[in-house]
Amino acid sequence: MPAETQGMLVEGKDALVAGRWHYWRGQKLLKYELDSPSLSTLQCHLLCVVYTCGGSFHNLMNSTVALAVSTAYMLGLHLDPPPTMPEKDREMRRRLWWAVYLMDSKSGMKLGRPFMISSSYVMPSLPSDTLEAAASSGSMFAPIGQNATWLSYNLHTIQLYMKVRTAYTAFFDQEIHLQQGQALWVNHEDQNFSAEVLKAHTQRFHQWVDDVPESLKLKRQNNGQPLSTDLTPILLESFTPTWLQRQRLLLEHTYHHLSVNLYRPFISSTLKPLADSIAEELAMRCASHAIMLTMITHQALTESTLLDGWHEAFFCQWNSVMTLVGFVMLFPSSLLSNQAKHAIQLAILVFDNFGAKFSVAANAAKIVRELSVKIELLANPSDLESNIAIIPQDFEVDSLSSVSVDPVLPSQDLFTSPDFNLFDMAVDIDFWNSADSLWPDLDNLSQFQVEI
Numbered sequence: 001m002p003a004e005t006q007g008m009l010v011e012g013k014d015a016l017v018a019g020r021w022h023y024w025r026g027q028k029l030l031k032y033e034l035d036s037p038s039l040s041t042l043q044c045h046l047l048c049v050v051y052t053c054g055g056s057f058h059n060l061m062n063s064t065v066a067l068a069v070s071t072a073y074m075l076g077l078h079l080d081p082p083p084t085m086p087e088k089d090r091e092m093r094r095r096l097w098w099a100v101y102l103m104d105s106k107s108g109m110k111l112g113r114p115f116m117i118s119s120s121y122v123m124p125s126l127p128s129d130t131l132e133a134a135a136s137s138g139s140m141f142a143p144i145g146q147n148a149t150w151l152s153y154n155l156h157t158i159q160l161y162m163k164v165r166t167a168y169t170a171f172f173d174q175e176i177h178l179q180q181g182q183a184l185w186v187n188h189e190d191q192n193f194s195a196e197v198l199k200a201h202t203q204r205f206h207q208w209v210d211d212v213p214e215s216l217k218l219k220r221q222n223n224g225q226p227l228s229t230d231l232t233p234i235l236l237e238s239f240t241p242t243w244l245q246r247q248r249l250l251l252e253h254t255y256h257h258l259s260v261n262l263y264r265p266f267i268s269s270t271l272k273p274l275a276d277s278i279a280e281e282l283a284m285r286c287a288s289h290a291i292m293l294t295m296i297t298h299q300a301l302t303e304s305t306l307l308d309g310w311h312e313a314f315f316c317q318w319n320s321v322m323t324l325v326g327f328v329m330l331f332p333s334s335l336l337s338n339q340a341k342h343a344i345q346l347a348i349l350v351f352d353n354f355g356a357k358f359s360v361a362a363n364a365a366k367i368v369r370e371l372s373v374k375i376e377l378l379a380n381p382s383d384l385e386s387n388i389a390i391i392p393q394d395f396e397v398d399s400l401s402s403v404s405v406d407p408v409l410p411s412q413d414l415f416t417s418p419d420f421n422l423f424d425m426a427v428d429i430d431f432w433n434s435a436d437s438l439w440p441d442l443d444n445l446s447q448f449q450v451e452i
Contacts, residue, residue, distance in 0.1 A: 015357040016055045016311060023051055037071045042096055045071060049103050054311035056360065058111060065100075065107045069116040072100045078117075080124040088136040095127040098158045105161045109168055109261060119165070129155045144244055148213040153247040156212050157254060163208055164258045167201035171262075185271050188279070195266060195278035205259070218248040218296075227252055229288035231339065234296055236304050246306045249296070256293035257316045260286055260323055267326045287327040287336050290320035294343040294350070301353045314354045314361050321347035325371055329378070344372050 026044060033041045045068040052061040072078065077097040081090035101117055108115040127133070134141070134149035141150035174197050176190060185191040209227045217226035224232025234252075236245065263286035266279045273279035297317050300307045307313045324340045324347070331337060348368050355362030 014359060015309070016360065019051070023048070037074055039075065039092070039096060042068060042071045042075065042077075042100070046096075046099055046103060049107075053106075056311075056315070058107075062107050062111060062113065065103050066116055068100050069104055072097055078121065078123060087132075091127055091133050091137070094124050095154065097124050098127055098154075102158055102161050105165045109165070109258075115165070115169075119169070126158060127151065127155060141241075141243065144213075145215040146213040148215050150243065150247070152213060152216055153251060156208075156216065157251060159211075160208055160251075160255060160258065163201070163204050164262060167198060167204075167262060170201065171198050171265075184265065184268070188271065188274050188277070191266070191268075191271055191273060191279045192277055195273075195282050198262065198282060199278055209255075212251070215244075216248060216251060218252045227255055229256075229285070229292045231288075231291060231295065234299055236300070236306075242306070245304075249300055249306050253293060253296060253313070253316065256289045256296070257319065259289040260293065260320055262286075263289070264323050267323060267330055269326070269330065272330055283327070283331070284334070284336060286323060287331075287340055290323045290327070291336070291339050291343040293317070293320045294324070294346050298346040298350050301350060309357075311354075311358070314351070314364075317347055317350050317354075318364055321368055325368075325375065328375055341372070341376075344368065348372070 026048065030041065030044055030048075045064055049061055049064045049068060052058070052064055075093075077093050077100070081093050085093075101123070104115055104117045107113070129149050129151040131143060131147070131149060134143070134151050137151065139150060143149050144152070171194065174194060176184070176194070185194065212227065219235040219237065220226055220228075220230070220232045221235050222232050224230050234249075263282045266273055266283040267286055273283055293316060297307065297313055321344055324344050328337055328340050328344070348365050351361050351365035351368065353361075355365055
């Protein structure tokens with residue numbers, strides 16, 4: 001939606017499924033190109049991935065990523081372009097391949113499914129971000145200093161995903177020797193061994209931060225460090241071009257989101273990390289990144305229009321707030337606990353903002369409000385009697401372990417369904433939507449397809 005129309009929806013329209021007829025028409029036309037795809041075919045698949053991800057149709061997204069990967073191999077993009085090809089075309093093919101790699105990485109790590117692109121094979125060179133490459137790309141954005149161009153954002157995003165994907169693969173490829181029915185860790189020794197595997201990659205992330213040009217780093221207030229978790233507010237420079245400000249914002253947002261996902265296994269209800277252990281250190285890092293992402297998202301939404309219409313920010317925020325809920329329950333007396341609780345309240349404001357555009361976000365705000373009240377009561381058992389008036393009659397102390405996220409359930413039924421576990425909700429919210437419920441008039445779809 002255009003920035004000037006980011007107000008309340010009218011006539012029950014939901015921004016998540018805006019343009020659904022255009023999407024279905026595109027799918028109809030793309031079927032004719034399955035056997036003889038072109039670069040434009042691949043670009044269409046990538047755009048469909050973005051659309052289905054933003055609409056929370058993640059099985060559709062995963063299937064479309066598979067189509068994009070298959071099409072990229074058909075077009076030979078996995079091979080470095082020959083030197084006889086014009087440099088402009090070589091760079092475009094490289095950018096397309098690495099866009100497919102990025103989508104495959106995002107889909108696999110988000111859904112916990114195998115990657116479709118094998119990292120064991122030789123891949124083409126990374127796309128260039130030189131002044132020459134930027135000049136020949138077709139866009140006329142001015143250079144941003146330090147030999148960085150508008151293409152540098154894409155390059156550093158790809159490099160970040162490569163490092164995180166390597167750490168993710170190493171973490172989940174380790175041999176833990178679980179017996180049937182056992183959880184991920186059965187003792188603290190195994191947990192710390194897993195933490196050591198992951199911590200070995202943290203220096204590479206620090207190196208990535210150092211390699212990002214200063215002109216691409218989002219500035220912080222009070223002399224705070226960019227791309228850090230020092231919990232200082234961001235500085236939105238009013239005279240900086242909007243495209244550059246958005247690139248800075250999304251680069252840092254992506255960094256914190258991927259860090260939350262990577263370190264979250266150590267916020268585990270099955271085995272709390274030992275004090276001063278490596279596992280506890282990574283759990284604290286996870287919470288710090290979740291707090292920072294929440295602060296950035298809230299500030300960007302309230303002080304600018306940079307995130308308006310970017311639905312993925314909502315899903316990243318849900319992911320972070322569920323992580324913070326787990327952290328507060330697991331580490332109620334830690335130094336970060338108060339900051340985490342404050343971030344949960346900020347997340348509610350973020351959901352309220354997105355709730356004006358689509359109903360899933362409005363329901364998320366309702367869920368987190370109820371969760372925050374109940375978490376406070378569990379953290380202060382002595383207050384249960386004095387606050388009995390605000391506790392629903394059907395609330396039980398142990399009911400936080402079974403939370404339903406079905407948006408059609410009334411709020412009083414939130415804690416009574418055993419279908420979902422609290423610590424799985426960061427993924428489960430992405431499956432609230434279904435084509436049957438959010439795409440109305442599907443009965444007329446076949447007639448529509450005939451007409452087009």
